[in-house]
Structures are given as structure tokens and as C-alpha cells.
Amino acid sequence: MNIVLASSSPRRKELMEMLEVPNLKILPAKGEEIPPEHVSPGELVKALSRAKAGEVAALCEPDDVIIGADTIVWVDGQAYGKPRDEEHAARMLRRLSGDCHEVYTGVTVIRGESCISQFERSLVRFRKLEEDEIQHYIATGEPMDKAGAYGAQGRGALFVEHIEGDFFNVMGLPLCRLGKMLKEQGVNIL
Amino acid sequence: MNIVLASSSPRRKELMEMLEVPNLKILPAKGEEIPPEHVSPGELVKALSRAKAGEVAALCEPDDVIIGADTIVWVDGQAYGKPRDEEHAARMLRRLSGDCHEVYTGVTVIRGESCISQFERSLVRFRKLEEDEIQHYIATGEPMDKAGAYGAQGRGALFVEHIEGDFFNVMGLPLCRLGKMLKEQGVNIL
Numbered sequence: 011m012n013i014v015l016a017s018s019s020p021r022r023k024e025l026m027e028m029l030e031v032p033n034l035k036i037l038p039a040k041g042e043e044i045p046p047e048h049v050s051p052g053e054l055v056k057a058l059s060r061a062k063a064g065e066v067a068a069l070c071e072p073d074d075v076i077i078g079a080d081t082i083v084w085v086d087g088q089a090y091g092k093p094r095d096e097e098h099a100a101r102m103l104r105r106l107s108g109d110c111h112e113v114y115t116g117v118t119v120i121r122g123e124s125c126i127s128q129f130e131r132s133l134v135r136f137r138k139l140e141e142d143e144i145q146h147y148i149a150t151g152e153p154m155d156k157a158g159a160y161g162a163q164g165r166g167a168l169f170v171e172h173i174e175g176d177f178f179n180v181m182g183l184p185l186c187r188l189g190k191m192l193k194e195q196g197v198n199i200l
Numbered sequence: 201m202n203i204v205l206a207s208s209s210p211r212r213k214e215l216m217e218m219l220e221v222p223n224l225k226i227l228p229a230k231g232e233e234i235p236p237e238h239v240s241p242g243e244l245v246k247a248l249s250r251a252k253a254g255e256v257a258a259l260c261e262p263d264d265v266i267i268g269a270d271t272i273v274w275v276d277g278q279a280y281g282k283p284r285d286e287e288h289a290a291r292m293l294r295r296l297s298g299d300c301h302e303v304y305t306g307v308t309v310i311r312g313e314s315c316i317s318q319f320e321r322s323l324v325r326f327r328k329l330e331e332d333e334i335q336h337y338i339a340t341g342e343p344m345d346k347a348g349a350y351g352a353q354g355r356g357a358l359f360v361e362h363i364e365g366d367f368f369n370v371m372g373l374p375l376c377r378l379g380k381m382l383k384e385q386g387v388n389i390l
Contacts, residue, residue: 029355137376146390165219167368168379168390177367178357186327189358200336200358 013197016066016078021163022183029185031199039065039078051084052129055116060127063118075197076120081182083158084112090158096148099159103147106158106169108138113158115179117188121195128191130184132175134162139169157182203387206256206268211353212373219375221389229255229268241274242319245306250317253308265387266310271372273348274302280348286338289349293337296348296359298328303348305369307378311385318381320374322365324352329359347372 013031015022018038026034043061045054063078070076083090085105093099111134118127139147152166153159160166162180176184192199203221205212208228216224233251235244253268260266273280275295283289301324308317329337342356343349350356352370366374382389 025357028353029358137380143390162367163218165390167215167375168219169376170366171376172365173367174364175362176360177352177363177370180367185357186359186361190327200333200355 011197012071012074013192013199014066014070014074014076016062016076019079019182021161021181022079025178025181025183025185029199035074037066037069039063041065041080051082051089051112051114052116052131054089055080055082055114056118056127056129057116059116059118059129060125063120063125067120072122074121075192075195076118077188077192078118078120079115079183081113081115081157081179084114085158092155092157093153093159096154099148099153100144102159103139103144103153104141106136106139106160107144108136110135111158113175113180115182115184117184117191119188119191119195121197124195126191126194128187130176130179130187132173132177132179134170134180135172136169137171201387202261202264203382203389204256204260204264204266206252206266209269209372211351211371212269215368215371215373215375219389225264227256227259229253231255231270241272241279241302241304242306242321244279245270245272245304246308246317246319247306249306249308249319250315253310253315257310262312264311265382265385266308267378267382268308268310269305269373271303271305271347271369274304275348282345282347283343283349286344289338289343290334292349293329293334293343294331296326296329296350297334298326300325301348303365303370305372305374307374307381309378309381309385311387314385316381316384318377320366320369320377322363322367322369324360324370325362326359327361 039062058080059078229252248270249268
């Protein structure tokens, strides 16, 4: 039995390694599913995580356990994904500055015929950012591959004043919830 | 000018490295100060962080910036430090199970004659732990060198259902606050 992480995110891989999960395999999903429209952010990330896990499950052994996850930053009723370019990143960071936003991660765990999908929501408050801090941060390159244009586990930590919820959700994988879901599927990773 | 971290904590060192702080030096304080009694948890950790930073400042160059920090888990009006032995760790974890506790970190930044001390408080909620999970966790060795007998940045992440406040405070160094304090002392680490 392998535990298969259907994700190309280096943060998620690091988190699974931090937990020293045995028999871990990384098999990124292409994730080319078209996201459903007019759904709540929780339903959106659940659907996207299910698509990723389902895509990879088709390539796995019958007794493998497959984990899919999808994270979005949610502001003003819309999803912030990865920035297209530096100007897009700057616009996102200006919007997040001095304000609260939500982070949603959907998680799907598939084992054989059983498929569970759940989501986790965290509230994140940024401190006020100066324009030169935004430019400086973008110049580090850190924002470019991250939903909402920041990494809470990098220099972006300097912006995050307060969170409410699961911190690891903000990093892209809510570990406490994942542990419970794996347990439901008969896998104990502690 | 060096930025000197007056701490032996590998977590704090990792966090400073994560921020890619330039000219970082690690110079652990012995921290043999006797803690003040009958003070609030915030005043307690501030005093302890000040003692560590002050001890190391005496060994530094005049233009160095010295950072001291001290973290406690606070439950039932008392401080939980590092467990003495495995049975002590088990008692702490049983107490934290299925309940909320507070984590306080005091931070002191010294530059020349100027010394600032502040503290950060986070609220942490643990999920309910089974006795065999506690035993299993202790057997990994992770709890033994950590205040409150858990590491939020290790397998202990599986226990932390919810936090309110700064996550990095729970890891031992509130980064957003530290960044602001360094700025007040004329040092920009972004």
C-alpha cells in the first residue's frame, strides 16, 4: 500500500515529509479539470481536489491511498489563484494589505471504492504593506507560483499578523483534517 | 552589523533561515535567569527573552542587533515548559487533548542602547487524543525538547485543529511581530 500525493506542490510534499509518512509517493495530477461555476468556495476546492485525486487514482494500484488537494485565496467573492505576472502579483498583494482574506483547501482521500472530500477554511489577516515592501517581495520571486501571491511559509510570514483556523491549510494542506480523513479510510499516519 | 539570534532552538534557527535573514549569527544564551514569580504570562516571557538577549548582547559588537525569545505553553494558570520525562510528557498531552491552551512568546530586540521587549499570544485547540496516540507520539521522541510536549511543526501538527493568532508564535518565534520590532530598530529584513 502506497500513500500517493496527487500534487506537484513542493509545500505539500514538504508537509507530508515533515510527518514522515511511510510509503509516500508523489504523482502530480495535471489538474486540467474546468472548475465548476457559481458554487461556494468550499464546494469549488472540494471539486478540484476530487478531480486531481480521481485523475491519479486511475494510474494507481487498487490498495493505494490517493490524496488530492486544491487551495485558493478567496477575496471579494472571487478566487485568487497564482499570479499571471508581476503586475498581477502586485495588484493581489495591494488588495490583501491591511485586511482579512479567506483561504480554502479542499482535500480528497480515495481508497478503493471509497472517496471522501472535505474542505478547511482559515481566516488570514495581513498587516499593512508599503509599496516598496510589495515591490521588494515580488523581486524575491516568492509570490509567483503561489495562490494569492504569497507564501505563508516563506518571507510572506512577515505579512501574516493573525490567522484563525488551521495554519497548514494556509500552506496548502490542512494536516489535522487530513489525518482524520486518512483514519476514516483506515490509515493511521501518526 | 550582524543579526544575532540568542537561542539554541533549532526551530527558531530554521525560521530565521526561512526568511533568508542576511548576516545571521547564532549565539545561544545559557538562559539561567530565575524566572520572576507572580507575573502574567506575557510579562514572564518578556522578562525571560530580555534576560537571554541581554546575556548575549554583552558578548557582541556595538552595532550588532540581538534577538532573544522565550516561549511557554500556558494552561490552568501555569506555564508548561519542556517535559522532564516521558510520563511528564504524557500528563501534559492528556491535559491538552480536546481543549484549548495559550502559547506565549516574548521577544526582545537589542541594538546599542535601545532595547524593545514585546510578547505575542496565540490560542491553540487540540483535537481529542487517544491514549495510544499519545504513547505513539512520545515514542517518536518529538515531545521531549518542546514546551508543552508537542511540536506544531512536526507530527504534532496532526493534533492542532485550530489556532487563533500568529502560527509562528506557536513554533517559538512570532515572525510578523519580530519584523516590525526589527524595523523599529532600523533593520529591514524583507
